Amino acid sequence: MSDDTAAPILSLRNIRKSFGPIEVLHGIDLDIHPGEVVALLGENGAGKSTVSNIISGTILPSSGEMTWQGASFAPSTPREAIDAGVAMIHQELLLLPHLSIAENVFVGRYPTKAGMIDRKTMEERAHDGLQRLGLDISSRRLVEGLSTANQQLIEIAKALTLNARLLILDEPTAALGGDETQKLFEQIERLKADGVGIVYISHRLEEIKQIADRIVVMRDGEKVQEFDSADVPVRTIVEAMVGRSLERMFPAIPAPQEETVLEVRNLTSAQGSFRDVNFSVAKGEILGIAGLVGAGRTELVRAMVGIDPVSSGQILLDGTDISPRSPKDAIRHGIILVPEDRKQQGLVLPHSLGENFAYSNMNQVARNGWITKKRARGFADAGIVKFGVKGESQQRADELSGGNQQKLVIAKWLARNPRVVVLDEPTRGIDVGARSSIYEIIVGLAEEGVSVIVVSSDLEEVLGVSNRVMVMAQGKQAGILDRNDANDVSVMELATI
Template sequence: MSTTHERGLSVRGVSKRFGATQALHSIDLDVRPGEVVALLGENGAGKSTLSNIIAGVFGSDTGRMTWDGQEYAPAAPRDALDAGIALIHQEMRLLPDLSISENVFVGRQLMKGGRLDRKEMDRRTAEVLHRLGLDISPRRLVGSLRVAAQQQVEIAKALTLNARLLILDEPTAALGAEETEHLFAQVDALRAQGVSFVYVSHRLEEIARICDRVVVLRDGQGVASHDTAQVPVRRLVEDMVGRSIESVFPDLTPPTSEVALQVDGLTAADGSFRDISLTVNRGEILGIAGIVGAGRTELVRAIAGADPVARGTVTVDGRTLRPGDTRSAIAAGLVLVPEDRKAQGVVLDMSIADNVALANLDSVSDGAGFIAPARVARIAREACRTMTVKGRVDQPARTLSGGNQQKVVIAKWLERKPRVVILDEPTRGIDVGARAAIYDVIVGLAAQGIAVVVVSSELEEVLGLSHRVMVLARGTDRGVLDRTEATDVAVMHLAAV
């Protein structure tokens, strides 16, 4: 008769090499029924490689696995799914031109009488979306959803699989506090039914809330294992990076009294926000906080000219921008680092150099209007050096870690010597080491006299980086707090009004 331990997942001595890179070195991992095990580590630590091996995406070079007390060696993801193991990728793999229910049941459509049973697919999808706190039509096209809602659709797919082991890779990266709690409630309900989880996250404050144990990888090796999740965040950070972290957020320098960005009475064409006014001085960092759906992303996209407005003005250094015109904004020195770097920030199949060049065609072309490759390479090398991007300038952006991709997005805009920089979710899905580097960049921009606006779903990030914090709720300005009065309690009180 199998023991409880045998009925879970056991990984022993698993290693994996990709060319000259040893991605995993003899990894051991146990996941028992009804248990949530946190798998932590910086980008490149081996978390995704181990997750992919367990999920059958590719095989290991050495080692063995057992599942339910039986040998387990999936040759493909279908083998893992048939065994009851599912991986929910951090990078969303949805089909934008299909409905939510079609995405949820893609590859396993429900049939009735030889025909597609859309009614039942819609019913089951609506049920699981409701459990996640997303009450929208299952027939809505996925391409019309914001990033947070798309992430919930990915999670809904997992919940309909009836898997007994779910590997969740950054499941809350795009979610706000309310959506995260809905997900945690589902995890708690499923673990009570014996469902197990491997939980990969860079949000270390979540670990104590949802996990039972913690395993930490560094450079492809298991470096720490904690029998409880009640581990101080500082200790987990030190496990992950191999050194002491004295301060995550750099010290801020005082801003000037000169206004760089002024927004007056801005109202969205789609009604997502209304009558927003704000100013940001040179050298100031303004944080924008609020729960998902508050209109934060819609606001900064409108300020940058990416979305249309019904009324209101945006002024940079006294120059009023043409509404809904990104070229006008960029020409005035206002740039936006978008929330979805893979879809909107970088062209994944292009090199680092070409990505930098896209935002700086006027600088990389010769007098006749042709692109000068030598100039592209030179500007890209300088941009990468400034942003400490780890990679060759001829390397495809797809091959970079999330942190380095984000650095490329920031680097290409900094080449334009902007006066105002807006960053929407600047550290989403990025490990703690890369976060610290990006925080240094953000504070460094302000120290140079650039006006900075930061939108983040992570309240600690907004509070740690900002001179002032604007709180949005349901598309309206609920108040602006100075750094001395901006606490998590004060911000959430305004956000929940």
């Protein structure tokens, strides 16, 4: 931990930010010392990202001042911040898929030799960064096709090569499993020892105890509480974030009905990511799928809805083989997938909420092939109200918080009244309050008789919402546990076989 008597490496004083007539930051004061990790916590919309974007030069404050290493600091672009020694790793992946890993790591600052890009040096330095994070992959490989977890590690490796004196990490472990997270924490400890200051944003509160030196809590654009140590009960942190007592995170889980709705028999990936998977889901049942990163969870559910090819096996609905050959085929049979990456795969971000609703429900909003704005808006308004999306039908999807974007993805598909709902990482990167709302939606579906499958890297989440938990390990089905038998130890024992 840093020496608190040392001068701060970064100071913010009375930072305010307004968008039009609305002030979203209200006089923020914040100090970051060399060699310390400050956890910046709060619900979506609390102002964490706005503060981070001001520090990293993405947006300008409306008033207030910053100092960096004792001098006035007012970056007007991210490049100015990076040149000063401040780097930010965004939650949203910003990689270019058609470039190699090395090219992505050094984009905009390629090493040169005799006026030409020095590819050898670039690839070696990128490889070193990947190795430090435990990612054994060629830096010459294209980013396209890599898992979300591997792309996140590449973003982190990119920041490590900048030799920054202050790193802002926005949800750096959201896509990572336990091993990758521990390797990242080891790098953070090394950076701290080198005097690097770190602002760490995360919704995984348990990991805050492991990595943070101090905690700063924001709510509604204000800094509402600061803890001098990370040794604080999670409940205390959550109550500071939401401004109220939080009695229970997970709602009561209803018992499933006896009728089997979905059955998966001997399903094997054509790409080798999983093999011989067998399970069934009853009417009104919530089946959790757990496992470490790379276990084949996402690949399994993608194959189930016809996105990825299978070499053998069957998908049965009500006892009939319907094995979808495309997502359209799955949707036609009442099986929908809410994907793990809501921004890239779940929404058309520059388009309105109403348009996003319409794209998934053309048969309901288009009469005789024609869509009217009035009909599309009315359809979207009903879904927005029903599922508690904080937004308006004419508003752009990219203007919503992460939690409300996720609600929108779920709501636009649930408007089709599906038989089976598959949710891949349904609460990744969203705050505690929004998580509770999504858990209530999941349980509400089960109560209505919908069969639900929840894939999550958050073990507490899987255990909290599931009637049964299927554990995958290295592409194999390691076991299925009833709710009473599923706990941290029993799941991890199966996940690591």
